[in-house]
Amino acid sequence: MSTDTSSETKTNTERDPRIEEQFDEIRRSRRIRWLLIAVGVGVVLFFFYNALYAVELFQAELGRYFPNFLNALTDYFPFLDFSAFPFVDPSGFGQYWAFIEERNLIFDPDASLTDPSTGGPLAMFGEAGITLAMGFAGTLIGFPLALLFGILGSERVLPFPLNFVFRGIMSSIRAIPALVWALIYVPLGGLGPATATLAIATDTIGNLGRLYTDELEEVEDGPIEAMRTTGANGPQTITFGMLSQVTTPFIAWTLYIFEINVRIAVTLGIIGGGGLGRVLSVQQGLLDFTNMMATILVIIVLIISVEMFSQRVRSRLRADETPDGFLTLLLGFPRRMAESLTK
Template identity: 55%
Template sequence: MSSSPIEQRLAEIRLTRRVRWVLYALGVVLFGALLYRSLIAVEFSASDLYQQWPIFVDALRNYVPDWWFIVERNLFRESGITLAIGFAGTVFGIPLALLLGVLGSGRVTPFPFNFIFRGIMGVSRAIPALVWFLIFLPLAGLSPLSATIAVAVSTIGNLGRLFTDELEEVSDGPIEAMQTTGASKSQTVIFGMLSQVKTSFVAWTLYIFEVNVRVAVTLGLLGGGGIGEIIQVQQGLRNFPNMMAGIVVVLVLIIAVEMVSQRIRSYLREDKEAGGLIQLLVGFPQRMAESALK
């Protein structure tokens, strides 16, 4: 006796569920195996950490910041150098990031030629800024300039890829409207595509700027100047109070950059046109105070 269509459907659902649970179980087992091998590779030992914990707690007593060192060494000036590295590197990287990001989009450059530009961005993105810094040492030595160049090259790949992804998601309506008017290819790209993603482009640029400021701190630890270099020198001298003072300044710098960037992105999302950038800058202190009181 043949089963009814409903029974057959129920059987298929049960089978699908069993297969799904088997796949879930295999995924969990694979995840556990990878985690276990990773812990072995990093020589993780809970017993060693437990034994070292009292020593770590005792060492924390030496990690009290020397607040006077901030003023004596003018650490906020050094943090300004770090901020300048991140800012200049971002600005220098934007033109090529925009160019390669646009040309890397399949909507602008046909396949497979667009992958030439994607490949250039991929190389820039695959090599960390830290390695780029080491590559450019013969050009500018251990200096903030080498760090700035490294940040700029890294920005080209990271920001360009984000630009490309945004362009792939634009709607076809404005593009088709431009084409029906007889617009050229460049006009279609500028007014039909870039006009749709200009807000996203600015938001992603601000995000990359935040990342680049953190990268600038790391490059300073290698001799790239700024607050990172001060921290590295004090750590080498085993002067941990001074080192912690530098870390406190880094925290202040990163938080300040993130707060400013977040407020600008929030302003852009609200799509306010009146007053433009001047209104944004003038009203920034008031908006920050209102946010702090919420």
């Protein structure tokens, strides 16, 4: 009897027009969604096709000049020999090291560890140390204002529209790349490491301050209310009720911006800011592509070393973050370097 009843119920359910209508609605929504996806892909491909024409990629005749490109690679990589298998001449690597030693790219014997007049400990790393010093000093110089603007830019601290004043300042700073900030500071001290450091510091205020503001917007209300119930004033509430919740993210974001600033220091060096970037620019002007590649290798080592240090520290601060390995950092270097050009 119960079997007949369950069978009848199932039959009625299958024939229920409301369920059939729901199924039809689901089918229609799926068709519409896939149609929209197809239209979106078509629009992207249309603009992509036109973008290739806009950058004259089709007119470049890359295939025609590809053999010349292979020959030119031997200028950058002297150990390549396409005339004989396996196309590698190990003796070519010595040209890299000879230039690195000659120009003190990774070690300067004239710098003293204890004498600041010779550059101090960072200058002992040669031109790489100068690049590292610009990124490090620029980060620390910009940190106080980044922290101040980041706090005052939060609506939890200042009501709208007062907080928007500081948000607007940070947005204005971010709208101008660090490369342009360096050019703005040229009348102040000419092109050199000093103006490059000031440009990095200014850029840090906008980028790091905005990250601080976003973190403060996500803090829990509980500790803030607890501080207010104890009679704490505004600064005490901000310090112990808000900043105490974001200490770890603040340190992590500061280290991340430090990574970016070191890459920016390389970029600013190309226009005369000093360090590895200036060496790279000089060798490019001399059309000495082997020395250019030697400098690029030192840049890669410097950037990856900084990132490994930063990510190891951040991985200790954030339990859910797995530090990237050496190979991942190496393969991702071109993308990160390109992103730093827009900072």
